[in-house]
Amino acid sequence: MTTDTLRPLVDTLKALAHPVRLRILALLQGGELCVCEVAEVLGLAPSTVSEHLTALRRTGLVRERKVGRWVHVALADEAAARPMVEALWPLMAAAEADLARDLAQARALRCVTCDPAACPVPEPA
Numbered sequence: 001m002t003t004d005t006l007r008p009l010v011d012t013l014k015a016l017a018h019p020v021r022l023r024i025l026a027l028l029q030g031g032e033l034c035v036c037e038v039a040e041v042l043g044l045a046p047s048t049v050s051e052h053l054t055a056l057r058r059t060g061l062v063r064e065r066k067v068g069r070w071v072h073v074a075l076a077d078e079a080a081a082r083p084m085v086e087a088l089w090p091l092m093a094a095a096e097a098d099l100a101r102d103l104a105q106a107r108a109l110r111c112v113t114c115d116p117a118a119c120p121v122p123e124p125a
Contacts, residue, residue, distance in 0.1 A: 034073075
């Protein structure tokens with residue numbers, strides 16, 4: 001194995017090495033969210049959330065889709081990304097109460113912070 005073959009893994013681990021990004025991934029376990037909802041739950045500016053999402057998207061951990069002027073994000077469906085994300089949950093048990101609170105807040109928000117007509121969020125499968 002060479003350093004070059006390890007680069008994708010190293011980049012993914014770097015993307016995961018931030019508490020905000022881990023919180024975003026935990027939120028997205030509950031299904032697709034609008035960036036404005038993620039920002040509201042985390043108490044961050046949408047631009048800050050977008051920077052974190054860019055790092056996660058570059059490594060294939062999340063996907064985005066535009067709905068009008070809104071951007072929706074979800075966990076990536078790629079076979080390589082999902083097992084890595086799912087492997088994190090047992091490791092994050094110490095923060096389970098905080099993450100559950102984030103998720104409950106996100107469910108309560110569902111498009112309250114943006115235009116509901118432009119922000120149709122499908123229910124998780």
